[in-house]
Amino acid sequence: MTYEMKVEPSKVRAEMISTRISASKESETFHEYQNREHKLPVISLPLHVPIYRMANFRTRTAQQSYLRREGKVSAFFQQENEAAQAIQHQILVKFAEEERDRSIASIVGVLKDEKQRQPLLVTSLGVVVNGNRRLAAMRKLYGEDSSQYREFSHVKCMVLPSSISEDEVVEIEVRLQMKRRTELPYNWIDEAIAIRELRDSGKSVKDLAALMNKSKGDIEDAINALAEADLFLSDRRGTPGDYESIESAKELFFDMGASLSAKQGESQELSRRFAWTLIEKRGRGGLPGRVYNFNPMFGKKADEVAERLAERMGVELQAGDGEYGDTQDDDFDINIVGGSEVSYKPLIALFDDPTAREELGDELLEVWDSIVEADKGKKRAQQPLNLIQQANSKLTEVDLTGAAPASLVAIEKQLDAIEGNVARLRNVVLKKRSDSSKLS
Structure with a gap:
């Protein structure tokens, strides 16, 4: 038997929680609210009363996938929507059944053996701020066997003050999830979404770094990677929000964010299409070797790749005309085209032609192989001089003044x-x- 979702009206939940707080004699210390210590009341609630927090960053990717798969509108995942709560339950149960590196038991497995050891963290309306997966696991087990797991008919909850704001709720979620712990971490997309939304809410990169226990570089890299992921899904795939399809391509998107942020104009656009082709090749299992080895293709070697590919495909690269964000210097009347004197528009158009992508991808890899082999030859040819220079340098450093007789x-x-x-x-x-x- 599966658990059947029931959502009580918010007024009913609020009154029940308020009444139980008044009668409670139990409390726990909580440190992640307003950067100071709070004594929060602990109460027991019927299993069906707490509701999942829809804005939970951990479930963003899965929610987007569901909306696309089922053709639902983006506003489907509303907090009080019983149908949405039921879908959120399914998503969270899946997460609760996951193990980490086969060495850490799933939440469902832990609850089977140890029952509920820590209270859920909820708002005064019963919205779960921390413990959504644990609640889903308890509901799953109780739905399967209400007799064996009868202790899950009620759940312990630690209640935040009614005055708490949504921004403070978000900060609490992030603080708790970003701590080093043995729980399953956010996937990279959900984490990047959290970073971007917090930034858009007005938080500085410095504040985000402190809040999320990361460096400022980590924060900027995540924002750039997500921006590149959104461009790939919308402009290349035509499937905006389909994050689940690119979860395994983290390294490529982070490398794209780092490399392409230093480019502009047509040079940036063409480099981006090189990377898009690699992502698609990788998805079909057609990318040999480590992803890292291809970084220079859309980074420092992109111009060389473009020239060789254009020659191979019989494409003429003409003088640029300022498209794709290129700038015009009025004082000198010089067109600056992505740091290049040529226009890459013909190649960009070729990459944007769906009928040419497969063949073009193969050609791109062959061009890259030829560049890599040529570089290896240059290194081999330069190696004798490098070794002799090193030997000479070592001999120059020798001082025989103190040599032992x-x-x-x-x-x-x-x-x-x-x-x-x-x-x-x-x-x-x-x-x-x-x-x-x-x-x-």
Whole structure:
């Protein structure tokens, strides 16, 4: 038997909670509200009374997926909507059944063995601020066997003051979830959504870093990665909000955010399409090797990739005309085109043609392979000079003033060996220079 969702009117919940607070003699200390210690009342509520918090950051991706899959409007997940609460329950049960790295038991598994050990954190209206997955797990178990799990007919709840604001509720959720603990963490998209919404609410990057126990760089990287994810889903896929489909591509989106934020105009747009192609290739299992190895393709090597790909595809790159956010300098009458003197519009148009993407993706990887191999050859060709420079540098650093007398014989032998190696290498150099002059 499954748990059947029932949502009491908010007025009924508020009155029940208020009455039980008045009768309660139990309290617990809470430190994550207004940065100071609070004694919050602890009460027992019937299992059906608390309701899930719809704005829970952990469930944003799953909610978006449901809306897309079922064709629901974005306003479906309303706090008091019983149908939405039932869907939220299904989402949370799935999370409650997850294990972490096969070493930490699921919430459902823990509750089976240990029952409820910590109270849920709820508002004065019974909205769960912390403990949504635990509540879902208790409801799942109680629905399966109300006799075996009869202690879950009521749940212990710690109640926040009625004066608390929604912004303060969000801060509490983030503080509790961002602490280092053994719970399942947010996925990267839900965390990035939390960061962006908090930033948009007026919090500075510095404040967010302190609140979320992260560096300012981490905060900015997450915002940039989510921006790139949104562009990919809307402009490339035509499926805005379909975050579940890209959860496994975290590394690529973070690399895109870091690399593309330093570009502009057509150069940025073309680099973005290189990255989009990699994401699609990866999704089809057609991306060989580690993702990290492809970063320069849409980063520092993007211009070289563009030139070689254009030549390979027979595309002529003409002088730029200022599209894609390029700027015009009125004083000098010079067009600045994404840091380049050419326009990448023909290549961009090619990448935007759905019928050409598969072939173009294969060509892009072949171009990249040729660049990587050429770079390896350059490194091999440069290696002898690098090693000789290093050896010379080491010899320059040698100071024999304090050398131990007993070591002088050994030092002399080493110097003899060095002279022999120098003579050998010099002969090789002379021969190669002679052969080179004959060829010319």
